[in-house]
Amino acid sequence: MAVKIQDALKTAVDRIEKTNACTPLLDAEVLLCHVLKKDRLFLYTHRNEDLKDEDVDAFNELIERRIEGMPVAYIVKKQEFMSLNFYVEEGVLIPRPDTEILVENVIKWAKTRNNDHMTIVDLGTGSGAITVSLAKYIKNAFVYSVDLSRHALEIGKKNARLNEVTENTNFLEGDLFTPLKDKLEEKVDVLVSNPPYIPKEEIENLQIEVKKFEPKLALDGGFDGLDFYRRIVEKAPLFVKKGGLVALEVGHDQADVVKEMMENEGHYSEIKKIKDLAGIERVVEATL
Known part of the structure; x- marks a missing residue:
């Protein structure tokens, strides 16, 4: 059964919230944008669009890592600072x-x-x-x-x-x-x-x-x-x-x-x- 963008996000946010993370919606959006290679505006303008099965699987895998406590920046391997983009990884x-x-x-x-x-x-x-x-x-x-x-x-x-x-x-x-x-x-x-x-x-x-x-x-x-x-x-x-x-x-x-x-x-x-x-x-x- 196809999963829409808004439904995938809602499920992910509910799961992240249980870990007491500070920004569950933002975390979920950033991770889904990373999978889709799109910006956050795309998520809002295409919220009723169906996700491909492989994108759902990839997104769920990233959410699992977030639930384990891994910071979003380490998962997507980037962080903005002073309006510049930086590569980051564990270590x-x-x-x-x-x-x-x-x-x-x-x-x-x-x-x-x-x-x-x-x-x-x-x-x-x-x-x-x-x-x-x-x-x-x-x-x-x-x-x-x-x-x-x-x-x-x-x-x-x-x-x-x-x-x-x-x-x-x-x-x-x-x-x-x-x-x-x-x-x-x-x-x-x-x-x-x-x-x-x-x-x-x-x-x-x-x-x-x-x-x-x-x-x-x-x-x-x-x-x-x-x-x-x-x-x-x-x-x-x-x-x-x-x-x-x-x-x-x-x-x-x-x-x-x-x-x-x-x-x-x-x-x-x-x-x-x-x-x-x-x-x-x-x-x-x-x-x-």
Whole structure:
């Protein structure tokens, strides 16, 4: 018996809802669009159209994976960020809309400068979302992207190719500042990072999509979630030029303590906390 688009969606939404997922209708629509290679408008304008049997089977298979907790981005292997398209797969953190606040503020700061050339370092490549976005939107920028994960670096390079910024990006394997030594001391205009900031003991309390599927290396910020901030705040003054910017994404309750770290370190000025659209302090930035 033929299955209409609207009926397939309704059944899928009912099943996803039972998992307490936040956006069951959107999830179902995105997955069906992926199967049909159509946009969401097509689903509404053709809701009474019968699906092919093979499309029903493919859709049901994707819904099963979603019910198991796999994030939609991993299923369809793509995620939009800063109006750019990124390839994602298991093993790299999925770009979040929250992180756009970090990127937008760096772009805003860069526009106040008259640099012919701007050297940017992104600590923690992930999918390459921050690196690629800054390379794409900041004129005359060259972005060094550092990650411990070779897999993340490969995905970052892939996204640099997809978004045509290979010539102004360089992906380096290593632990934070290690690959930058003897190369970029006091030469960096902007240091940006969205480091792991989840306290170790809280990881098991996260949504199943995160704790089961996203890489723990990109989540685990140590006992209190602040390990990477301590290291970055301490070492950044060795690499960032006087007058340069350090911009860090932080967890929902970490802005005050990261700001205090910068104050106590002694090399930072104009320290600011920046809120996201929900009013949460999401970014701490300062100049050297």
